[in-house]
Amino acid sequence: MRRIVLTVTAALVLSVAGLTNATPAAAATGDGSPSDPNISFTGRWNTTNSVAYVPYWAGAYLRTGFTGRTVKLKQRNTVTLWASIDGGAFTAYTNVSGTVNLTPTALAAGNHTLVVTYRQVAGSYTGDAVFQGLVLDAGAATFRAPARTKxxxxxxxxxxxxxxxxxxxxxxxxxxxxxxxxxxxxxxxxxxxxxxxxxxxxxxxxxxxxxxxxxxxxxxxxxxxxxxxxxxxxxxxxxxxxxxxxxxxxxxxxxxxxxxxxxxxxxxxxxxxxxxxxxxxxxxxxxxxxxxxxxxxxxxxxxxxxxxxxxxxxxxxxxxxxxxxxxxxxxxxxxxxxx
Missing domain, CATH: 3.40.50.1110 (SGNH hydrolase)
Known part of the structure; x- marks a missing residue:
């Protein structure tokens, strides 16, 4: 296989300058922001900026529960991502940005789970893999998804x-x-x-x-x-x-x-x-x-x-x-x- 040289957009480079593994400031539980403690981040994530988390390597993902009938994702710039709701198949969202509606058809009222993973920034792909939070229904909130033991x-x-x-x-x-x-x-x-x-x-x-x-x-x-x-x-x-x-x-x-x-x-x-x-x-x-x-x-x-x-x-x-x-x-x- 050929050697692949990684590149990133200038915006991404600026967003992670001075990268460390410091713990971000706490957010209000259930508000859907990146530092909401109800959202878990699996893989190697840069969490130094409390309003913009960046995943590295391949297949890093976030996971949470949420109430209400809809959920939207706040993205900074264009990126390709996949999302799964309530354990369903991962749906592709290609070259999306801004507020991304993950529920074009509203869900039944109640508790739901969400997993989101971004396309890896590597090779010729330079998408802006930056999570900026969730938008929930009025009065809705996140909750911790069932724990995974290993x-x-x-x-x-x-x-x-x-x-x-x-x-x-x-x-x-x-x-x-x-x-x-x-x-x-x-x-x-x-x-x-x-x-x-x-x-x-x-x-x-x-x-x-x-x-x-x-x-x-x-x-x-x-x-x-x-x-x-x-x-x-x-x-x-x-x-x-x-x-x-x-x-x-x-x-x-x-x-x-x-x-x-x-x-x-x-x-x-x-x-x-x-x-x-x-x-x-x-x-x-x-x-x-x-x-x-x-x-x-x-x-x-x-x-x-x-x-x-x-x-x-x-x-x-x-x-x-x-x-x-x-x-x-x-x-x-x-x-x-x-x-």
């Missing part, structure tokens, strides 16, 4: 980001797996990423995973205490081969990456997937074995041979919707069983 993180490249699937991250195997299990989920993935930094400039998780935005904006370090996954699912190596990373170098860097992840998440189950086209399969398995020999009892290698159906690819590498669903079929029992 979070699973998916680490990878364009495959994990859902590239070439119909709804990108939303139809990617990580998002599908998490939603199917009723778990929170993150996709720390950008198209073209490697595990290893290379001389020809492949963006790599060994250095960028630790950042809030992975290089989208700035070089700020992510505050890992902001969420703790029960499991981390890793799918890396597809791009490294194309950038000349040797098997020995890949194995060593994978071992180190697993060790570093363990340092951030002492109790998480680490699941290392064989890349779906089989690159570095032996090296990935050997890295897991090295960590097991070092005393790590919660790391495992998963052989993905045969997971993709013959018609499960949109090209020679990327799964289509059917392929991502097939991967989720295999992953869900593994992820759902972690403690």
């Amino acid at each position: 979070l699973v993180e998916f680490v990878g490249d364009s495959i994990t980001a859902g590239q070439t699937s119909s709804k990108l991250a939303v139809t990617g195997y990580g998002f599908v797996t998490g939603e199917r299990l009723g778990l929170d989920h993150t996709q720390i993935a950008i198209g073209g990423m490697c595990l290893a930094e290379t001389a020809d400039g492949c963006w790599a998780h060994e250095t960028r995973y630790w950042l809030s935005s992975g290089g989208q904006v700035g070089t700020d370090q992510w505050t890992f205490s902001r969420y703790t996954p029960a499991a981390v699912v890793i799918n890396l190596g597809t791009n490294d081969k194309s950038h000349g990373v040797t098997g020995a170098a890949f194995q060593a860097k994978y071992t180190t990456f697993l060790q570093q992840l363990r340092g951030k998440f002492p109790n998480a189950t680490l699941i290392a997937l064989r890349t779906f086209i089989g690159r570095y399969a032996a090296e990935t398995q050997a890295a897991v074995q090295a960590r097991t020999a070092a005393g790590d009892a919660k790391v495992r290698y998963v052989d993905t041979t045969g997971w993709l159906p013959a018609d499960g690819l949109s090209d020679s590498v990327h799964p289509n919707d059917k392929g991502h669903a097939a991967i989720a079929d295999r992953l869900a029992p593994l992820v759902g069983g972690v403690s």
